[in-house]
Amino acid sequence: MPTKIPATVVTGFLGAGKTTLIRHMLANASGKRIALIINEFGDLGVDGDILKGCGDETCTEDDIMELSNGCICCTVADDFIPTLQKLLDRPNRPDHIVIETSGLALPQPLIRAFNWPEISTRVTVDGVVTVVDGKAVTEGRFAHNVAAVDAQRALDENLDHETPLSELFEDQIACADMIVVNKSDLLTEAEIDALTAQLKSDSRKGVQVVKSTMGALPIDVLLGQGVGAENDLSARHEIHHHHHHHDDEDHDHEDDHHHEHGHDEFDSFVVTRAEIVDPKAFAAQLSEVIRAHDILRLKGFAAVTGKPMRLTVQAVGPRVDSYFDQPFGSQPRETKLVVIGQAGLDRAAIEAALQA
Numbered sequence: 001m002p003t004k005i006p007a008t009v010v011t012g013f014l015g016a017g018k019t020t021l022i023r024h025m026l027a028n029a030s031g032k033r034i035a036l037i038i039n040e041f042g043d044l045g046v047d048g049d050i051l052k053g054c055g056d057e058t059c060t061e062d063d064i065m066e067l068s069n070g071c072i073c074c075t076v077a078d079d080f081i082p083t084l085q086k087l088l089d090r091p092n093r094p095d096h097i098v099i100e101t102s103g104l105a106l107p108q109p110l111i112r113a114f115n116w117p118e119i120s121t122r123v124t125v126d127g128v129v130t131v132v133d134g135k136a137v138t139e140g141r142f143a144h145n146v147a148a149v150d151a152q153r154a155l156d157e158n159l160d161h162e163t164p165l166s167e168l169f170e171d172q173i174a175c176a177d178m179i180v181v182n183k184s185d186l187l188t189e190a191e192i193d194a195l196t197a198q199l200k201s202d203s204r205k206g207v208q209v210v211k212s213t214m215g216a217l218p219i220d221v222l223l224g225q226g227v228g229a230e231n232d233l234s235a236r237h238e239i240h241h242h243h244h245h246h247d248d249e250d251h252d253h254e255d256d257h258h259h260e261h262g263h264d265e266f267d268s269f270v271v272t273r274a275e276i277v278d279p280k281a282f283a284a285q286l287s288e289v290i291r292a293h294d295i296l297r298l299k300g301f302a303a304v305t306g307k308p309m310r311l312t313v314q315a316v317g318p319r320v321d322s323y324f325d326q327p328f329g330s331q332p333r334e335t336k337l338v339v340i341g342q343a344g345l346d347r348a349a350i351e352a353a354l355q356a
């Protein structure tokens, strides 16, 4: 019997540093052949583009598969399973598969999919790595307070006291085999220690919590955990669907489509604009728009007058990073930004502000 190929699921909220961590991993794969499946919220394909640009010989463009149809956890049958099968049917099988979920995905339904007969004999979930934006959590952006939420839930099972952000965050933590406290460069030692202790107590027993900057962790730490996460799903409780049968793990596939979760509570759209003249001023303008409209995530590429290189723009909350990454080459010189926030974003106003 052929051995199962290990698959590592990398999850974590929007902008936590999943793509950065994977990029570091690919650059340090030391000959291991890694195939990637990535699923992005927002339709610009920024993550795929960044990863394809890694230029690492152990991971060619062919090894990167992008799921197109929205949320990985809602399109398991139509998109994820066929993509995985395609990967497994290749003559040149990968040593390891890494799956980057979108920042809004619940990992549990994805892991449950590994029990589907079509793939269960061929792959196993090696481990779930949850990347945490240490700075954002420390600043309280997820209003992360599991104890208080649990106390409320004990009073009334049916009440939904949580924000969409804290729900997702807690599900992603509950599913983790390893938690990466990323962006530790933006934290003090004391903040890192406090967050680490909190995450340890909020996660399952034995879950490792490690800190990183720019996701720089040895590949041996991230891969090869050998957990078989699909076999102990019940330990990875799902916060959202308490009213569903979360204790009945092998219910039929249909149920995966009935779960309710946060997508409707988030909005995403793409804004195009004319070339920008001054990258620094543009970053300041972005930061202002992000604050004014409470935008969670903004990323994309910009054309700067007089520059052959493409400016990659990355904003997580009010923090804006931008850098020239590569020449436009054969691609059109366009400025395109994907904007992600909670539902109710004022699209017209944001567009106007970004195009100003």
Ligand SMILES: Nc1nc2c(ncn2[C@@H]2O[C@H](COP(=O)(O)OP(=O)(O)OP(=O)(O)O)[C@@H](O)[C@H]2O)c(=O)[nH]1
Binding pocket: 012, 013, 014, 015, 016, 017, 018, 019, 020, 021, 040, 047, 102, 103, 182, 183, 184, 185, 186, 212, 213, 214, 215, 297, 314, 315, 316, 321
């Ligand atoms: N200061 C700092 N910035 C970081 C670190 N890790 C990632 N970033 C930056 O955070 C931004 C988001 O990083 P990504 O790796 O794209 O995050 P992601 O989780 O893949 O984002 P989504 O796919 O949109 O959910 C980028 O601008 C990164 O350069 C870190 O350790 N420290």
